[in-house]
Amino acid sequence: xxxxxxxxxxxxxxxxxxxxxxxxxxxxxxxxxxxxxxxxxxxxxxxxxxxxxxxxxxxxxxxxxxxxxxxxxxxxxxxxxxxxxxxxxxxxxxxxxxxxxxxxxxxxxxxxxxxxxxxxxxxxxxxxxxxxxxxxxxxxxxxxxxxxxxxxxxxxxxxxxxxxxxxxxxxxxxxxxxxxxxxxxxxxxxxxxxxxxxxxxxxxx
Amino acid sequence: xxxxxxxxxxxxxxxxxxxxxxxxxxxxxxxxxxxxxxxxxxxxxxxxxxxxxxxxxxxxxxxxxxxxxxxxxxxxxxxxxxxxxxxxxxxxxxxxxxxxxxxxxxxxxxxxxxxxxxxxxxxxxxxxxxxxxxxxxxxxxxxxxxxxxxxxxxxxxxxxxxxxxxxxxxxxxxxxxxxxxxxxxxxxxxxxxxxxxxxxxxxxxxxxxxxxxxxxxxxxxxxxxxxxxxxxxxxxxxxxxxxxxxxxxxxxxxxxxxxxxxxxxxxxxxxxxxxxxxxxxxxxxxxxxxxxxxxxxxxxxxxxxxxxxxxxxxxxxxxxxxxxxxxxxxxxxxxxxxxxxxxxxxxxxxxxxxxxxxxxxxxxxxxxxxxxxxxxxxxxxxxxxxxxxxxxxxxxxxxxxxxxxxxxxxxxxxxxxxxxxxxxxxxxxxxxxxxxxxxxxxxxxxxxxxxxxxxxxxxxxxxxxxxxxxxxxxxxx
Numbered sequence: 001x002x003x004x005x006x007x008x009x010x011x012x013x014x015x016x017x018x019x020x021x022x023x024x025x026x027x028x029x030x031x032x033x034x035x036x037x038x039x040x041x042x043x044x045x046x047x048x049x050x051x052x053x054x055x056x057x058x059x060x061x062x063x064x065x066x067x068x069x070x071x072x073x074x075x076x077x078x079x080x081x082x083x084x085x086x087x088x089x090x091x092x093x094x095x096x097x098x099x100x101x102x103x104x105x106x107x108x109x110x111x112x113x114x115x116x117x118x119x120x121x122x123x124x125x126x127x128x129x130x131x132x133x134x135x136x137x138x139x140x141x142x143x144x145x146x147x148x149x150x151x152x153x154x155x156x157x158x159x160x161x162x163x164x165x166x167x168x169x170x171x172x173x174x175x176x177x178x179x180x181x182x183x184x185x186x187x188x189x190x191x192x193x194x195x196x197x198x199x200x201x202x203x204x205x
Numbered sequence: 206x207x208x209x210x211x212x213x214x215x216x217x218x219x220x221x222x223x224x225x226x227x228x229x230x231x232x233x234x235x236x237x238x239x240x241x242x243x244x245x246x247x248x249x250x251x252x253x254x255x256x257x258x259x260x261x262x263x264x265x266x267x268x269x270x271x272x273x274x275x276x277x278x279x280x281x282x283x284x285x286x287x288x289x290x291x292x293x294x295x296x297x298x299x300x301x302x303x304x305x306x307x308x309x310x311x312x313x314x315x316x317x318x319x320x321x322x323x324x325x326x327x328x329x330x331x332x333x334x335x336x337x338x339x340x341x342x343x344x345x346x347x348x349x350x351x352x353x354x355x356x357x358x359x360x361x362x363x364x365x366x367x368x369x370x371x372x373x374x375x376x377x378x379x380x381x382x383x384x385x386x387x388x389x390x391x392x393x394x395x396x397x398x399x400x401x402x403x404x405x406x407x408x409x410x411x412x413x414x415x416x417x418x419x420x421x422x423x424x425x426x427x428x429x430x431x432x433x434x435x436x437x438x439x440x441x442x443x444x445x446x447x448x449x450x451x452x453x454x455x456x457x458x459x460x461x462x463x464x465x466x467x468x469x470x471x472x473x474x475x476x477x478x479x480x481x482x483x484x485x486x487x488x489x490x491x492x493x494x495x496x497x498x499x500x501x502x503x504x505x506x507x508x509x510x511x512x513x514x515x516x517x518x519x520x521x522x523x524x525x526x527x528x529x530x531x532x533x534x535x536x537x538x539x540x541x542x543x544x545x546x547x548x549x550x551x552x553x554x555x556x557x558x559x560x561x562x563x564x565x566x567x568x569x570x571x572x573x574x575x576x577x578x579x580x581x582x583x584x585x586x587x588x589x590x591x592x593x594x595x596x597x598x599x600x601x602x603x604x605x606x607x608x609x610x611x612x613x614x615x616x617x618x619x620x621x622x623x624x625x626x627x628x629x630x631x632x633x634x635x636x637x638x639x640x641x642x643x644x645x646x647x648x649x650x651x652x653x654x655x656x657x658x659x660x661x662x663x664x665x666x667x668x669x670x671x672x673x674x675x676x677x678x679x680x681x682x
Contacts, residue, residue: 017528018403018503022642027623031270031288033244033295045644050630074524076404079437079503080642082339083242084355105373105407105439106339110355163371165227175357177249180365183221183230187258187367190220190232197234198327198458199261200306 001115003173007096008140009069011133012059017074021081021107025089038085039092060093064137069096072129076100077118078107087111097143099150101126112166113176117143119150119160128152145171207478209375210444211410214350214475218333220367228369234332235262236362237318238305240296241269241623242337246360247299255364260304262366264327267293267310268317270624273586273613282311282614286625303363316589316615319343319557323427324591326456330445330472335362340557340639342433346426347453348445348475350410353434373439374484376409380417382491387673389567390425391559391637391656393417393489394432395497395507401487403505406438409485412477413443417491423452424563431558432639435504444476496672498544499641499654501532506641510659510671516540535643536651537631544653544669549633552577552664553646555586555613556620556638559657564637565596568657569604571665571675576608578667583610584626586618610664622647635663 029041047058054061071090077100078086087110090098097117108118121129132139132152142151145167149157169176208216221230236259243265250257257263270289276282284290293310300307308315314325319340322328330348335341337359344351358368378397398405411433418426426443433441443449450469453459460468495509506529508515514533517540520526533540538547554560554568565587577583585605587593593615596602602612619626620638628634628650637660641652655663658672665675 015524015527016531017524018505020503020640020642022640022645026644026648027269027621028648030241030623031286031292033292034248035245045648050648076407076437079403080339080434080640082337082353082355084245084337084357102404102407104404104437106353106355106434110357113355113357163228164225165369168226176369177253177357177361177364179227180230180361180367180369181255183365183367186220186230187232187365191366194217194232196464197262198329198332200235200264200327200458201261202458 001173001175004115004117004145004170006142006144006146007069008142009096010067010137010140011070011072011129012065012068013130013133014059014071014073015130018076018079019073020079021083021086024078024086025083030083030085035088037092038089039094042089042093067094069094070141070143071095071098072126072133073098073100075102077103079104082106084110084114087114087116091116099126099129112170115170117145117170119143121158121160125158207481209477209481209483210348210412210442210475211350211375214331214333214348215372217331223372228371231333231368231370233262233335233362233366233368235264235322235327235334237322237334237336237341238263238265238359239268239318239336239338240292242356243299243359244292244295245356246363247303249360250363257303257305257363259366263305263363265296265300265305266308266315266318266321267296269617269621271310271616272625273616273618274625275614276311280311284310289624311590311614313590316591317557317560317617319431320561320588320592323347323423324456324589326453326458329453329468330449331475335368339434340431342439342441343427343431343557345430345433345440345442346423347449348442348472350440350442352439373410374408376406376411376438376485376487377483378411378413378487378489379415380413380489380491381415382417383420384417384491384494387658387676388494388496389656389658390421390428392494392497393491394429395499395504395654396489396494397487398432398436398504399497399507400489401436403435403503404437406433406436409438411436411438411441412483413441418443419446422563423448424561427561428558432504435639445472496656496659498659498669500536500538500544501529502535502641502643504639504641504654506532507654510669511543511545513541513543514538545671547633547669548667549581549635549653549663549669551628551632551634552581552583552660553619553634553636553638554657554660555584555588555618557588557617558639559637560586560588560592562592562595564657565592565601566599568661569601571658571661571672572608573604575665577610577664581664581667583664584613584619585610586613587615589615619646635660635669
């Protein structure tokens with residue numbers, strides 16, 4: 001995973017609440033065994049007509065948002081299925097961060113493990129960012145993970161919450177598997193103390 | 206201060222406690238995997254040269270991308286979709302290479318991942334259970350802590366049998382009273398989600414309690430816990446009791462002899478202590494509950510079946526009005542209309558929410574002696590091969606077939622519509638599954654979520670029907 005440094009990006013507004021992962025990446029695109037090509041299918045049913053032509057009204061098809069790196073979405077973003085294909089698809093479509101007032105738990109976890117930053121802001125900031133994205137699509141904001149803040153064009157900095165462990169991993173580009181593997185002694189000890197658990201290879205009859 | 210059921214199960218599995226710098230490391234007792242969310246995780250293991258730490262605490266099945274069409278003359282269920290076929294082959298190879306037991310397509314124990322765990326007695330109280338599927342919350346019905354994870358986390362559990370987790374908050378969902386005839390577990394959970402909203406449980410583990418929950422069978426409790434995620438909660442739990450123990454006893458993986466006695470004694474210590482505190486509480490009365498149905502495009506958009514579709518002009522704020530407008534436009538519904546009498550094209554009875562033997566028995570008891578309306582396609586998809594075999598032994602398949610319904614092979618089928626079973630654009634379905642998101646059951650398809658009884662009543666009349674109307678005229682056995 002690439003370390004996340006401070007970055008600037010323009011925003012695409014998607015002012016819809018409860019955007020579920022079936023919209024972000026419909027299930028018919030999950031018949032893959034790798035992560036390739038999911039960006040093309042991101043928001044497929046909102047983005048394309050049934051003949052495959054782009055729907056001109058959809059935000060990601062509008063030229064002023066073509067290079068947006070930050071998606072601004074309504075509350076409970078990423079609800080529904082646990083498919084990690086959702087953050088893979090958003091990243092494949094060029095996004096580095098999603099801003100919302102809150103995220104669904106599994107989507108947030110999945111995003112953090114892939115370097116897609118889920119940024120939680122208060123309602124007022126959310127509305128302000130939406131207006132900014134709609135009225136001045138070329139205006140970039142700064143995302144500073146180290147400082148845990150976004151910086152608006154008027155210089156106002158807004159803090160966002162992130163747990164220290166995820167932040168460390170994202171800043172240093174390390175994945176969490178390495179940390180778990182180093183706990184081998186702890187895990188061995190736990191297993192010795194709790195040996196008698198169900199085993200799928202040992203049926204009772 | 207006492208502990209909640211959740212806290213007891215959590216505390217038993219802490220390998221390394223949460224600190225200011227790192228989340229807790231939680232041990233996972235049972236890891237269920239399937240073809241769709243596991244391949245990229247095995248790729249990570251291969252890239253890093255890692256084995257699966259505990260293949261004996263891992264079980265694989267095929268369910269999501271599998272067809273539910275009939276077997277050929279050789280008894281094989283043909284997989285015609287090239288991509289799905291490759292995905293299934295990949296799972297087979299991964300299980301062979303890493304030594305993981307696999308219930309392959311069409312074999313006698315294969316089925317939906319959340320049906321087979323309980324069915325085999327693998328799901329037991331006090332366990333931690335994860336799967337790359339959000340409906341893993343189903344297993345919480347046994348007093349297990351069970352939740353869905355992403356593919357990165359699947360790789361973590363494969364390699365270390367552990368997960369990094371921040372401790373969630375707890376929410377009590379108390380449902381007291383007695384359900385009326387025709388009102389079921391599915392109606393309870395649809396009412397809960399309508400009340401807390403599709404994001405109301407975010408950050409929480411739910412514990413369902415109260416006399417109405419205690420009175421439910423294990424399969425009813427599974428239906429309820431299954432849809433915890435539709436209220437935003439990763440997990441939902443029910444305290445284990447005699448109903449739980451009776452369900453587990455004698456199943457293939459249940460403890461035997463003295464080990465069984467020890468296990469039950471231990472499981473009896475799990476229920477929430479009287480003086481334990483929850484971070485939030487929601488109360489519902491079972492006495493006044495009616496059959497529920499959804500009208501919109503998320504499971505929180507639900508209402509009593511005889512209510513009227515909400516009016517966006519009466520929404521409490523702008524974002525709610527926008528959401529409701531969008532949902533009604535997609536669904537092709539009018540504000541203030543009744544859904545009773547709304548024609549449907551398809552009725553789907555199945556999914557990890559409602560495809561167990563008691564669901565099929567209940568559906569068949571109402572359908573017996575009737576026919577599915579002429580213009581309606583009714584699909585009945587048992588949750589597992591074992592459920593299918595049991596239903597056939599009881600002659601339930603004949604009831605469905607004689608009524609004109611399709612009797613299919615086991616799998617996720619039209620709940621996720623990535624396996625050939627899907628709605629055509631614009632079609633309406635009453636579905637016993639768990640999600641009514643736009644396109645969930647096929648691009649452009651429009652879903653009303655409801656109970657198996659409502660589904661059958663609707664199938665018979667060809668239009669949305671309150672099952673209580675039919676139950677008044679019949680004696681259900």
